Amino acid sequence: MAARNRGYFEALNIFTLNLVSSPGSGKTALLERTLNDLKDSLNFYVIEGDQQTVNDANRIAALEVPVMQINTGKGCHLESDMVFEAVKHLQMRPDSILMIENVGNLVCPSMFDLGEQKRVVIISTTEGEDKPIKYPDMFHTSDVCIINKIDLMPHLNFDLNRLKDYALQVNPGLQFFEVSATTGEGMDAWYEWLRKELNQS
């Protein structure tokens, strides 16, 4: 079913991202800022995954971006068949970007291919440097690592280079963006990457 999703996205030139992270790393805030800044120049669609609530979908819908919420109930991750169902409802136009915000969980989502082109792991500076080596599967299977909440670094005992070293031990090909979804710092490089990838996909 992941392959079927991939084919569907390819046929329409939909650049699809699977956003994974711990709960509270700021995935939704990052999405909100990205959509706000880019929605006038790019087409976006969003799938939100959570155990419960439609809060995140409501936050995205407030930006007038088409969104589907999937509630997994007892489930700890999205699966490709849930995404396929949501995609059918979204009726996406070609040449768009689909952002899939997975359930906040650094373990289980690593094992489930949704058919995405790129997997993006978000880690916030408040979580400490050691997460890549404690949860290696997630960092190993991701293409991009966004380090969020860099605005809080002056208040933390946190070593950015150590985090990157650990992440590169697990996945030497990982590409990093250092951002604050709150202040907007560092977001431009991420936007440039999104534009480039959409054009190449």
Added chain:
Amino acid sequence: MAARNRGYFEALNIFTLNLVSSPGSGKTALLERTLNDLKDSLNFYVIEGDQQTVNDANRIAALEVPVMQINTGKGCHLESDMVFEAVKHLQMRPDSILMIENVGNLVCPSMFDLGEQKRVVIISTTEGEDKPIKYPDMFHTSDVCIINKIDLMPHLNFDLNRLKDYALQVNPGLQFFEVSATTGEGMDAWYEWLRKELNQS
């Protein structure tokens, strides 16, 4: 097997806590400070759960507290049989406290009873207020909620009362402690609770 663990703990008057949270909420830092402050007056044992690495066990061992690390590999939570194995190795003395630090994950560990007396969910102020309603199982099955990193509140847009309201919606019996494992603020109430519970267990 959870019942067997429970019987084992009862026979020796071991007060057992199952510490659950997102990755990066500060579980290990909280444990370190607790052990450091109380180990001269109380007997402690620790079981550390992580997908990979023995980093956390090394941090605890540095405090000269007996510790067993369990690496779950692809697994996203501890299970009662893993705990039973670790307990056998620890050879615990009666009238002690056993702290089990679960794998950092707000979903899956909620479904697995380890035989603990109390489940303690740790949430940090940097994770936002909505986690109890998005991950209700974890808050519903916990007895105690420790709100960590309160020292960072001046730098965050975070409403402590809203977090508590959400948590109480899911579990009206939840007991709160507001602490900073970094500065030590609020730890005394938590220590007092631990002492009282050990005496009553």
